[in-house]
Structure formats: structure tokens, C-alpha cells
Amino acid sequence: xxxxxxxxxxxxxxxxxxxxxxxxxxxxxxxDLAPRLASHSAGGVIELMPIADAQLYSFxxxxxxxxxxxxxKQTVVAFGMxxxxxxxxxxxxxxxxxxxxxxxAATSALAASRLARPESRSMALIxxxxxxxxxxxxxxxxxxxSEIRLFDVDPAAMAKARANLEGHGLRLVCAHSIxxxxxxxxxxxxxxxxxxxxxILTPGLVEPGQHLNAIGGDCPxxxxxxxxxxxxxxxxxxxxxxxxxxxxxxxMPADYPVTELWRVLRGDAPGRVGRDEITLFDSVGxxxxxxxxxxxxxxxxxxxxxxxxxxxxxxxxDLFGSVFSPGVGFEKAA
Amino acid sequence: xxxxxxxxxxxxxxxxxxxxxxxxxxxxxxxDLAPRLASHSAGGVIELMPIADAQLYSFxxxxxxxxxxxxxKQTVVAFGMxxxxxxxxxxxxxxxxxxxxxxxAATSALAASRLARPESRSMALIxxxxxxxxxxxxxxxxxxxSEIRLFDVDPAAMAKARANLEGHGLRLVCAHSIxxxxxxxxxxxxxxxxxxxxxILTPGLVEPGQHLNAIGGDCPxxxxxxxxxxxxxxxxxxxxxxxxxxxxxxxMPADYPVTELWRVLRGDAPGRVGRDEITLFDSVGxxxxxxxxxxxxxxxxxxxxxxxxxxxxxxxxDLFGSVFSPGVGFEKAA
Numbered sequence: 266x267x268x269x270x271x272x273x274x275x276x277x278x279x280x281x282x283x284x285x286x287x288x289x290x291x292x293x294x295x296x297d298l299a300p301r302l303a304s305h306s307a308g309g310v311i312e313l314m315p316i317a318d319a320q321l322y323s324f325x326x327x328x329x330x331x332x333x334x335x336x337x338k339q340t341v342v343a344f345g346m347x348x349x350x351x352x353x354x355x356x357x358x359x360x361x362x363x364x365x366x367x368x369x370a371a372t373s374a375l376a377a378s379r380l381a382r383p384e385s386r387s388m389a390l391i392x393x394x395x396x397x398x399x400x401x402x403x404x405x406x407x408x409x410x411s412e413i414r415l416f417d418v419d420p421a422a423m424a425k426a427r428a429n430l431e432g433h434g435l436r437l438v439c440a441h442s443i444x445x446x447x448x449x450x451x452x453x454x455x456x457x458x459x460x461x462x463x464x465i466l467t468p469g470l471v472e473p474g475q476h477l478n479a480i481g482g483d484c485p486x487x488x489x490x491x492x493x494x495x496x497x498x499x500x501x502x503x504x505x506x507x508x509x510x511x512x513x514x515x516x517m518p519a520d521y522p523v524t525e526l527w528r529v530l531r532g533d534a535p536g537r538v539g540r541d542e543i544t545l546f547d548s549v550g551x552x553x554x555x556x557x558x559x560x561x562x563x564x565x566x567x568x569x570x571x572x573x574x575x576x577x578x579x580x581x582x583d584l585f586g587s588v589f590s591p592g593v594g595f596e597k598a599a
Numbered sequence: 600x601x602x603x604x605x606x607x608x609x610x611x612x613x614x615x616x617x618x619x620x621x622x623x624x625x626x627x628x629x630x631d632l633a634p635r636l637a638s639h640s641a642g643g644v645i646e647l648m649p650i651a652d653a654q655l656y657s658f659x660x661x662x663x664x665x666x667x668x669x670x671x672k673q674t675v676v677a678f679g680m681x682x683x684x685x686x687x688x689x690x691x692x693x694x695x696x697x698x699x700x701x702x703x704a705a706t707s708a709l710a711a712s713r714l715a716r717p718e719s720r721s722m723a724l725i726x727x728x729x730x731x732x733x734x735x736x737x738x739x740x741x742x743x744x745s746e747i748r749l750f751d752v753d754p755a756a757m758a759k760a761r762a763n764l765e766g767h768g769l770r771l772v773c774a775h776s777i778x779x780x781x782x783x784x785x786x787x788x789x790x791x792x793x794x795x796x797x798x799i800l801t802p803g804l805v806e807p808g809q810h811l812n813a814i815g816g817d818c819p820x821x822x823x824x825x826x827x828x829x830x831x832x833x834x835x836x837x838x839x840x841x842x843x844x845x846x847x848x849x850x851m852p853a854d855y856p857v858t859e860l861w862r863v864l865r866g867d868a869p870g871r872v873g874r875d876e877i878t879l880f881d882s883v884g885x886x887x888x889x890x891x892x893x894x895x896x897x898x899x900x901x902x903x904x905x906x907x908x909x910x911x912x913x914x915x916x917d918l919f920g921s922v923f924s925p926g927v928g929f930e931k932a933a
Contacts, residue, residue, distance in 0.1 A: 267922045275923050302636050304651045306684045311656050313647050317638045322645050324660065326680065328687020338686055339915045346660065350640045352672055353662020366918055398919035422916045429920045581673045582756045584700055585732035586763045588601045589609050 266360045269566055275367075276433075278565070279403045282371035285557040290375070293527035295319065296553060300507040303484065308332055310484050316552035322348040325361055325555040329484060331458045339395060340458050341365060347559045357563050361555065368558040369550060370399035372526075373478045374407035376501060377452060379529050379536035380544040381476035385451030387412040391443055391465055392457035392481055393419075393426035400454050400480070401430055408452075412436040416446040444470055455489045457481040462516075465489040468497070473541035482513050483549040490545075492516040498545035499538075501526050503553075512547040523547070600694045603900060609701075610767075612899070613737045616705035619891040624709070627861035629653065630887060634841040637818065642666055644818050650886035656682040659695055659889040663818060665792045673729060674792050675699060681893045691897050695889065702892040703884060704733035706860075707812045708741035710835060711786060713863050713870035714878040715810035719785035721746040725777055725799055726791035726815055727753075727760035734788050734814070735764055742786075746770040750780040778804055789823045791815040796850075799823040802831070807875035816847050817883040824879075826850040832879035833872075835860050837887070846881040857881070 270278060289296075301314040309330030316323055325345035333340050343361035348354060377385075388410045390397055394417070404410040413435050417423040427437050440446035447453050447470045455465045458481060471477070471494055482488040490513050500523045502508035514521055526546075528534040537544055578587030604612060623630075635648040643664030650657055659679035667674050677695035682688060711719075722744045724731055728751070738744040747769050751757040761771050774780035781787050781804045789799045792815060805811070805828050816822040824847050834857045836842035848855055860880075862868040871878055912921030 270922055275919070297638055299636065302633065302647065302649060304631055304649060304656055306651070306653070308685050309687050311649075311651070311682060311684070311687050313636065313649055313658060315636060315638060315645075315647055317640070317645070319640070322638055324647060326658065326682075326689070328682070330685075330687045333686055334915045336686065337915055338688060339912070339918065342688060344689070344692075348645060348660075348662070350638075350645070351642050351664075352667055352670065353643050353645050353664045354672065354676060355660070355678070358678075362918065363922060394916040395918035398923075419916075425914065425917050425920065429917070429924050578673070580759065581668045581671055582728040582753075583759050583763070584673065584696065584729035585609070586759065588604055588697060589732075590763050 266363055270363055273565060275399070275402055276406060278367060279371050279399070280406055281565070282367055282558060282561055283375050283403070283407055285561045286368070286371055286375050286554060287530060289553055289557045290527040290530045293553070298504060300504070300510065301552065305485070314552040314555060316556050317350055320350055321556070321560065322350050323552070323556040323559050325365070325552065327361070327365060341395065345555055345559055347563060357559060359559070359562065361558070364558045364562060365550070365555070366396050366399045368554045369396060369480060369548070370403035372503070372554050373400060373454065373480060373546065373548060374403035375530070376526055376546040376548070377404065377476055377478055378407045380501060380546060381408060381452050382474055382537065382540065385476065386410060387414065387450045388452040388454060389414045389416065389446040389450040390426070391416050391446060391453065391455045393417040393422045394456065394458060396456045396480065397426045398429045400456060401435060402433060404452065405433070405435060410452065412438065414438045414440050414446040414450055416440040416443055448472070450475065452476045452478060454478040455481050457489055459487070462486065462488050464491050466494055467491050468493040471543060473543065475543055477543065477545045478548065479513050479545060480548045484511050485515060488513050488516055495545065498543040500524070500545045500547050501529060502547050503549065503551035507551060508547060508549055511549040513545070514547055600697055604697055607899060609733070609736055610740060612701060613705050613733070614740055615899070616702055616892060616895055617709050617737070617741055619895045620702070620705055620709050620888060621864060623887055623891045624861040624864045627887070632838060634838070634844065635886065639819070648886040648889055650890050651684055654684055655890070655894065656684050657886070657890040657893050659699070659886065661695070661699060675729065679889055679893055681897060691893060693893070693896065695892070698892045698896060699884070699889070700730050700733045702888045703730060703814060703882070704737035706837070706888050707734060707788065707814060707880065707882060708737035709864070710860055710880040710882070711738065711810055711812055712741045714835060714880060715742060715786050716808055716871065716874065719810070720744060721748065721784045722786040722788060723748045723750065723780040723784040724760070725750050725780060725787065725789045727751040727756045728790065728792060730790045730814065731760045732763045734790060735769060736767060738786065739767070739769060744786065746772065748772045748774050748780040748784055750774040750777055781805070784809065786810045786812060788812040789815050791823055793821070796820060796822050798825050800828055801825050802827040805831070805877060807877065809877055811877065811879045812882065813847050813879060814882045818845050819849060822847050822850055829879065832877040834858070834879045834881050835863060836881050837883065837885035841885060842881060842883055845883040847879070848881055
């Protein structure tokens, strides 16, 4: 996976992903949708995220364990699968930690392209962990963002993001506080990992006309924004039933109004309606984004070697004999 | 997987699985349970089956497509995973088509050991597809079944099962009708695949004292028994919320009484209470069985090579740099 992505380069992949995502969001009603299935424990969450259209089924396994980095492990790892709806057979099984970071950034940029002010040029990036560089590049591509203001409580993480983003045509600023990063920024992206009700942004920091891209709050009890900010913003979500449980809007009453992204992309609901409006993309990550990413990967990778994870007995009713009877045997899976 | 199972042999694995399943069913309240998440289409169903205790998380991907055998493909293929609850990291990813057949048979035999008459010696096996031989051997091991009466509408499938079961110490009879197979049998196992409301057993065929092991009816609209049989039987299920949707009892009123298997195994609810009682194990397959099977496999296989499906950047916050920045790089996953 790493070799494949390196060969393509991050920006071409992000560009392609943004296009795939747009196309799939536009045909939203064709999908069989469900909120992801989460298993919570003291240290984190493990989730399964399935979705299907009439041809393809996909799911992703993904965790979220904020304490992992202290063990030298990643907060989020993932893998996933595409399967054929007609037969139920797997078509592609792959690592998705990298794809998750790419598709999250591509979705953020896609949303911002309809929600941020068209002349936006600067973005504050609060939380410079594993997702940060992907976000910066996606916003450069989709919106023409040219300045990134980095901030993280961990100076090493900030230096890491800065170093990785050098040479990508962005003006990079390491801020000394959240306030310094946010003040005057056109867009504010929050990508922090604590599994708590954090308040990364307080109401006094947010300026009229800013677009907020909140990607770090993504499970029950994990939020990043003060509820007064959410109350002031027009809020766009991916899939309302899931976002009510997991998003920033878990802080809000059940009738707090939100709009699903696909409706904005289709023009059924407005994007930004005024220069001074505060817009919020309350992103938690939805299965459709993984579906798009897996399909995109399949196209980039071409048809690889056959999956040897599925038994293929010569007689499909003879599973037992294919293993335990001499001379029956397996074919190699096609 | 095939080589591993062949090395161990089917009967030792089944014996071990029965023990693992009993141990896990006995600690049922320790598990985080949920009905499986199903995606239905015209040709079949694709399901995700997650479960966790405080240490381990498992899930299985599994399909059910009755038309697949006409394409030379199997009705059911599966793969699954064990993960570490503390970090969310995968521990084991593997094929589960074979494990599914093994654990289904082991669960059936475990249930029958408390529900069939102790002196049971003969079993009718209706439907001799991919599951059949596993069922026959599990019942031999757990109950001392010595005679298997086979019936299938497909004579080739019947001959296949007979040939595979030769040499396993069982008296094998190919019946000419369901009635011939069932009459006088102590146990009747139905393992048919049609995704319809089939009536494999009619009330006139069932005899007092028989134990019915119905494993083929396992999704909405897919049943094998006439509802009058279910009404007469004392019915044991794996996990009631899932069985109400998927089992034979989907034909019954919502207040039709059932008992969960773990309660019988713990002695909290009675097994068979009379010689003439008709008992029914209305099995649909539950995530706990896959959990037990994966744990059992892990013990048999020993610690294999590291899983290279998860990126392991030198700096866990530097996912981007590990792929796209020269000189940062991955460690190989431990």
C-alpha cells in the first residue's frame, strides 16, 4: 500500500479521491446506509463500517485509541474490504490506515469547497498528528489554500508536520497558541485525538465568516468545540443518524438543525449563504467515504493477484473433502 | 488454513472447539453482544458479526448466497479477525469458511449434548452440502452417534458426503426420502440452503423424543421447519434478539418462549425434561462461536508471522512522512 501510494504521489491521489467522493455523494440515495457498529472499551473504540450499493459492498475495521501513541502505536489503524454483492465474494482486502487519512482529508476539502468563502487562502490546523499533512494538501488542491498555521501541544508533532509539508508550495507558520493560529484564518481545522469533551475552540476565538472543519470529535464523549460555537454555526454532517451519536452535535438538542453533505453537493440545500456566516463541517467519518476510497484504490492498483483467502473447492458443496479427503483438493482461488 | 486443519485432523479440532465453546458460553455475561449487521440483496446476504470481551475483539465477514453453487462458488465464505481490545490492533486475520463449518457443527453438538436423549445413536442429516460431514463427526464425538442417515435432493451431494464420511467409524445410510431418513432417528439435523420459506420437515414426520438441530434457516425469509413443529417443540436459541429475526422462530409470535443456550449449559435452565419431549436447537450462528473458533485457531497455530497489514511508522504521529517523506520510513509491524 505504501509503495502504491508513493508511486502515485499524495496530491494526485487526493485529487482523484475528491472526484470519486463527489460522484458517490451525488448518488447517495442508491446506497444501503447504516450507522457504524461500535464496541467501546476503557481505552478506545473498535468499529465496523459497512455500506453497499447494488454492485459493491464494502466495510472497514477501524479503531480509535488515543493512548496508543504513548506505546509507539498509532491512534487509528484500519483495514477494509470490497465484496461483490451478487456472490458475496471478497474482491479486495487491504490496509486502510493510509486510505482513511486520505479519504478523511478529501472529504473535508470537498465539503469546504461548498462551505468556505471562495477566496479562502489560510487555514489553521489545530492538532498536527497523523491526519495533519493530508488535510493541508487536500485543502491546497481543492480550495487553493496557500498558508497553513500549525498548532499542537506537542512541539515535536508540529515540527514533524512542518517538515513533511515543506516543498509542497505552502506557506507554513508554527503558532504559539491556538488563538494565534486561528486569528484571521479563513478555515480552522481541528484534528485532535483526546477521547474527552475537549474544548479546542472557545467562542471568543471564532470569527465571522470562518469555516470550521472539525474532524477530531468522532465518538460518544469525544468533542472538540464549545457548544456555543456549534449553536452559532450552520452545521453540515455526513450521515445524520451517526453524527447525532458521534459528532460535535452530540452536545446539542436532538432538534438542532443539520444538513447532510450530499444535499449540499447536489444543490438540494444551500452551501454558504453569506460572507459572515460561520459554517461547520462536523465530520465523523462515514462508510461511504471508505467505499469511494476502496473503489479508487482498486482502479489505481489494477487487478492484483487473486485473493487466496477464500477456499475454492473443485466441488463447491465439498468443503470437507477439499481439506480432509485425499485427492479432492482445492483449486487456487481465481 | 487447509494445511493447518489437515495436520490437526477434523476430529481433534472439533473436540477442542466443543470445549472452547462450552467455556465461552459459560461466561456469556462477560461479552459485549450485538445482533449481526446484515446487508440483504436479491441474491443473498452479507453479514458482519462482531463481539468482544474485556481482552479480545473479534468479527467475521460472512455471506450467504444459495445460487453460488450454480456458479461453481460456495454458498458461504467467510473471513475474520481477532483484535486486542486495549489497543485496537489486529492480532489475527484469517479465512473462516472452514472454521465456520467447524464451529457450527461443534455448537450443534454442544447443544445436543444437553437436549438430545442420552442414548441417542442415529442422526438424520437432511441437506448434505458443505456443512454435512462436519455435523456428522461432531455428533459422533460429542454424543456417540454411530449411524448417519443422509438425504439430499442432489444425489451427487449425497454420494459426496457418504464418500467423505467413510472410514470415520459411522454406519452410513443414503435414504430415498426425507421421511425414510427421519423415521426412527434420534436426532434430525436440517442443513439446507434455499433462501426461502422451505418446509423440509412437516409435523407428521417428527416423532416424540426427537431432537431437531435446525441450522439451515438463518436469515429473514429463510426457514426449514413447519411452524407447527416449532410450536410443539421446546426451543433453544443462541442469542434471542438475533434469532427472533433470523431463526425458525421468525415464524412465531414475538412471545413464543425460547431459552438461550448459555442458560442451559450453566444449568440455569433445564435441558431435556422428558423422554418424549421434542427439543429444537434453532441455530443461526452467533458471533461468540466465531470468537471461540478464532481463539482456538490462534492457540493451534501458535504465534505466526507478524501481520504486515498495519502500518507501523517509526513515529506513530507521522503517518504521512512514513510514506511520502524520504528517509522517514516504516518499521516492519511486530
